[in-house]
Amino acid sequence: xxxxxxxxxxxxxxxxxxxxxxxxxxxxxxxxxxxxxxxxxxxxxxxxxxxxxxxxxxxxxxxxxxxxxxxxxxxxxxxxxxxxxxxxxxxxxxxxxxxxxxxxxxxxxxxxxxxxxxxxxxxxxxxxxxxxxxxxxxxxxxxxxxxxxxxxxxxxxxxxxxxxxxxxxxxxxxxxxxxxxxxxxxxxxxxxxxxxxxxxxxxxxxxxxxxxxxxxxxxxxxxxxxx
Amino acid sequence: xxxxxxxxxxxxxxxxxxxxxxxxxxxxxxxxxxxxxxxxxxxxxxxxxxxxxxxxxxxxxxxxxxxxxxxxxxxxxxxx
Numbered sequence: 498x499x500x501x502x503x504x505x506x507x508x509x510x511x512x513x514x515x516x517x518x519x520x521x522x523x524x525x526x527x528x529x530x531x532x533x534x535x536x537x538x539x540x541x542x543x544x545x546x547x548x549x550x551x552x553x554x555x556x557x558x559x560x561x562x563x564x565x566x567x568x569x570x571x572x573x574x575x576x577x578x579x580x581x582x583x584x585x586x587x588x589x590x591x592x593x594x595x596x597x598x599x600x601x602x603x604x605x606x607x608x609x610x611x612x613x614x615x616x617x618x619x620x621x622x623x624x625x626x627x628x629x630x631x632x633x634x635x636x637x638x639x640x641x642x643x644x645x646x647x648x649x650x651x652x653x654x655x656x657x658x659x660x661x662x663x664x665x666x667x668x669x670x671x672x673x674x675x676x677x678x679x680x681x682x683x684x685x686x687x688x689x690x691x692x693x694x695x696x697x698x699x700x701x702x703x704x705x706x707x708x709x710x711x712x713x714x715x716x717x718x719x720x721x722x723x724x
Numbered sequence: 725x726x727x728x729x730x731x732x733x734x735x736x737x738x739x740x741x742x743x744x745x746x747x748x749x750x751x752x753x754x755x756x757x758x759x760x761x762x763x764x765x766x767x768x769x770x771x772x773x774x775x776x777x778x779x780x781x782x783x784x785x786x787x788x789x790x791x792x793x794x795x796x797x798x799x800x801x802x803x804x
Contacts, residue, residue, distance in 0.1 A: 554789070558789060
């Protein structure tokens with residue numbers, strides 16, 4: 498399986514993703530510079546974390562116009578698996594590939610900590626190997642990760658089972674105290690209508706091997722392999 | 725020509741920045757302030773053109789890039 502990792506000026510997690518895919522999971526992978534127009538025959542596209550275009554104006558606002566995004570949009574519309582992690586999620590939301598927006602954390606602070614996530618949908622290429630309701634621990638590192646969508650969109654996401662991950666306590670209970678950034682409905686990750694595009698604020702790429710003390714993120718990459 | 729675009733957080737969308745500024749004003753003793761909304765102002769410089777054409781162009785820029793209409797409202801005024 499071949500992964501393509503999009504690199505924008507200001508991306509800074511592309512090597513974390515590359516390492517997981519190439520050295521931990523032994524898959525084929527290449528970087529895709531944002532000015533390229535093709536996806537180099539990738540079977541799965543990753544938009545990594547970072548600060549694309551300096552996060553100027555709004556996170557992801559400029560990145561959505563990078564030339565490669567046309568190919569990413571086409572690939573997604575054909576059902577290809579696309580995941581946006583952290584800044585990648587913000588870009589997918591700005592590009593309209595995922596609903597809603599990511600706004601400033603409710604505390605205004607940049608947050609760098611572990612969080613607990615409840616898996617609320619395994620109907621996606623990235624979550625299919627995770628049992629429904631399973632709690633995963635993953636790190637976050639963001640200043641603008643508060644998920645917002647209007648009431649109509651939120652209820653639609655819920656009804657259609659498109660909320661992939663929610664912030665929760667270590668046992669999987671939803672609790673505002675364990676919602677680090679104030680995301681509505683404790684949303685940490687959402688899916689598009691078809692289920693092939695996932696965006697999430699936590700970093701599975703930073704917790705995918707034992708040497709790092711946490712392997713909970715690995716299953717997201719494993720799920721997509723062998724599709 | 726100058727165009728001044730004002731982008732504000734939509735009504736009903738959380739504005740933690742505004743809330744924090746409000747709390748600071750209260751700390752300084754300005755208890756009479758009941759609400760603060762934080763937004764941004766962008767000043768665009770453009771060559772002279774007809775009003776209708778200019779408004780159409782700026783609206784397009786706002787919708788495509790300058791504002792995210794999921795969470796923000798915008799307005800603009802045209803100057804000299």
